[in-house]
Amino acid sequence: RTLIQMLQNDVGALVWKSKKMRAYHAKPIDKILPRHVRETFGERSVHLTDKVAFVRCPMLGSLLHQQWEQGFCESTELQLGLSMEVSNVANDGTDWNNVWLTEEDRKVVEHRQRRGKWTERTKL
Secondary structure: OOHHHHHHHOHHHOEEOOOOOOOOEEOOHHHHHHHHHHHHHOOOOOOOOOOOOOOOOOOOOOOOOHHHHHHHHHHHHHHHHHHOOOOOOOOOOHHHHHOOOOHHHHHHHHHHHHHOOOOOHHHO
């Protein structure tokens, strides 16, 4: 089975809801993948990919680490560039063109491409 098939067949792996919650919440992918890898390949297994499979939305708005928001985006740009085997990673926002983004996310990236700096969604 592929990882995608496992996730498609295990909706509970993707979302969670406590008894007091009205709606489901998405689980972070970095919490989901290790469990599936260990269950499939053994407790001591580690799997790495040379292509970026999941990225954090640009300027998502961290509730805990606002000071690192821009750094999250810059490191994702670097990872996207390296994943696409770009010899000179520009870190100018162009790597986001290959990522599916909502219209709101796309506006944040377009601002990055025009101005060279990240901005919060609320400031657009």
